[in-house]
Amino acid sequence: MDFATEQPKFIQLLVGLAVFGLVVAALLLFIDRAPKRGHERWQILGFLAPAVLLLAVGLIVPAIRTTWLSFQNGDSSAWVGLDNYTWMFSQSDVLHVLRNTLIWVLLVPLLATTVGLVYAVLVDRARLESLAKSLVFMPMAISFVGAGIIWKFVYAYRGDKDAQQIGLLNQIVVWFGGEPKQFLLNPPLNTIFLLIVMVWIQAGFAMVILSAAIKAIPADIIEAARIDGTNAWQLFWQITLPSIRSSLVVVVVSISIATLKVFDIVRTMTGGQFDTSVIANGMYDQAFRFGQTGRGSALAVFLFVLVLPIVIYQVRSLRHQREGR
């Protein structure tokens, strides 16, 4: 590393922070000195304008533009109607992408939530509970790219007959007398090996939320069940599970959304080759590598359509909540 080449970056950082400081200071001043006439209108504007402007420029207008672009051709020079969408549902490789996304979104929430729930129940009030939780929670702090490398190493394969395996999984296969395999090369199982990485990351999230929900179950309910002679198994199915239902929904929904948009893991581990691509990865390839803006946009819109029911559900439950207040 040469410090001279790094210096401009730090200058950029300082300038950026200084401008930011000025903007915030000016905003506060504006709110404070805003004309008192016209009620609080100017002050409200001062508080809201930056965020609303950024949201409009960075999210709302672009999202509308993307929908627009999805009806145009690769370089956005002509209208093509629904061609991009018929392309999506007729090409076999795109259909594979959609199928893979479906596999991800079915399996990851199920497996991650199950592991998280089982673990949360088992370590609840056990010795060293917080350490035990930290261990499973830790992958949350690791980037998907880092996690991809960690697991690529677990799946590593060496072809020579006499060579020792360096990947743990292949070594275990060898210990049990099997032949080492190229886990990431052979569809359709390679998609399963990729999504295990996502399960590994998300289980900690599920565990933390569900563990908090379990702790919130009133102690006297559990005590009453104990006195009634309920065993651990019955306690789990009859008391714990019904009590944490709403948290379970939150966990499954959150993990499903995260899984739908998964990109980094596939990018790092296979680059979408060997029939492992998912929607977000296909969208990136089409829009930013192959210059097919229309097709990339159509995939993005499809992704949005998939989460739309969740958006509607969330908005409805929020309005319900607010009316209840």
Place this chain on the structure above:
Amino acid sequence: MTATAGAGAIIAPEPLQAQPDSAVKRVRRKLNSRTASIVSILIAILWTIPTFGLFISSFRPENDIKTTGWWTFFSNPQLTLDNYNEVLFGTSSSSGQLASYFVNSLVITIPSVLFPIAFAAFASYALAWMRFRGRDWLYILIFALQIVPLQMALVPLLKLISTGVSIGGLTLLPAWAPQGVDRFMAVWLAHTCFALPFAIFLLHNAMSSLPGDLMEAARVDGATHAMIFRNIVLPLITPAIAALAIFQFLWVWNDLLVALIFAGGNAESAPMTVRLAQLAGTRGNEWQRLTSGAFVSMIIPLIVFLSLQRYFVRGLLTGSVKG
């Protein structure tokens, strides 16, 4: 069934009969807790061993990593820092040069954490404590934006930055093709926009749970909104701000997609995740670089995470549907 058993126990408390029953129960409970311990330890091992293997490998000599499994380390322990030295400071184009990318990650992350928090705090205050028409609708809109995949915004936002904005011949924003360190600004902008919905949701939750009497009293005393915001609201919601900061830090530091699109792919502006993804793709078998490189990128988030886990968990519990 359980209810009748309980009732029976209350009506006829016979200690002699109860004793063998409770002994059986005790044995069963012990067995249960034994299986419980075994299963939970198994999960804990499964969840830590991949990271542990990578960690051990990053300190082994190149030749050892490539020819023997990391578990053989325990029978033949050999440690070296060469991998770290090479991946951070090596000068050849294939070596990683992660030190430069590390700086980029820092330069990208600090503003991308501060900007959205500040603007979200301003907006949340108005949404929580000022009265105006359409307030609830605006909040619901922002709330819904959390779930919109950011893939929906990538292409047009990149276009917007590179071609500028003009309405009816009037140029509102000039065309801009950021090069070199200027690219950082595009990344900051993108991260700030994408973070706002979740940030506003989290801070709005914290602010609207503050007692209304407090604001009322301050208003009566003649405090302006700016004063209430700065002196009363902000200090009271520091835990929520801390949680949000950790979230946003982990999100930006670990992000690959936004960086790939807005920061480009070279040492001038791309963060570590981009470089690691490149190394994993083109030099997928150079494990000495990948293992040490992955650890360099993980060290800061792990420290932040382990030391501030409490705040992070609290933030997770408040809202967990980030888009």
